[in-house]
Structures are given as C-alpha cells and as structure tokens.
Amino acid sequence: MSDVTTQHAGLAVRASDAEREHTVALLQRSFADGRLTQAELEERAGAAYAARTRAQLSDLTADLPAALKKPPRSGMVLDPCLLCILLCVCPPAGLVYWLLSLASTQQQPARGRQQPSTVLR
Incomplete structure (x- = not known):
C-alpha cells in the first residue's frame, strides 16, 4: 500500500477527544495570531467538537499553516x-x-x- 493510500485511510479513522481538543487549540492559536475571526473560531470549534473522523478535523485546519498542525x-x-x-x-x-x-x-x-x-x- 502506498503512503498516500495509508494517509487517506488514516483520515477515515474516528477522531478521539484528544484530537478534537488539539484541533480546537490550533484554532485558538490561529485566532490569537489573527488568522481567524471570532465567528470563524466559534463555528470551527463547534464543528471540531461535533467531528466524528480525522478527515473532518483535518478539513477544519486545511487553510492554516502546516507548521502549527504538528502536535508537540x-x-x-x-x-x-x-x-x-x-x-x-x-x-x-x-x-x-x-x-x-x-x-x-x-x-x-x-x-x-x-x-x-x-x-x-
């Protein structure tokens, strides 16, 4: 199986609470940096808490810089x-x-x- 196929299969996996929290923290940092408005933050944070898969979480941060996405x-x-x-x-x-x-x-x-x-x- 190729890396691309493996990566796409990993996005279909159900998201954990920790992954949702990480996404919301990323969104909050992006808001603090001026990349998101208050309304965008609220909308995306709500969607992050409602997300069921990693792909849904990934879609919420697709337009944000990649350097912020890597969890420590x-x-x-x-x-x-x-x-x-x-x-x-x-x-x-x-x-x-x-x-x-x-x-x-x-x-x-x-x-x-x-x-x-x-x-x-």
Missing part, C-alpha cells in the same frame, strides 16, 4: 497506576520508570543555542 510530542507520559504497581511489585523498576518519565518530559534546548558537548576518550 512529549515522549513518555507517566501513568500513575503503572507507577504504583511497579513500586509495589518491584520498587527498583518503579524508580527507573519514574526517572525515565521525568527525563523525557524535560524541555529540549532552544534552537540556535549550543549545548556544551562532552568528549569521551
């Missing part, structure tokens, strides 16, 4: 239930899980700023 990836998200289970069953594993979730949620350095590099010899 936070890496690993801490699951409190899993953390509790790991801490009860195997405390070292729970500690490692917690530390990894902390490390993955820290922000990346700003672009253009160089971090000191470590040279291993």
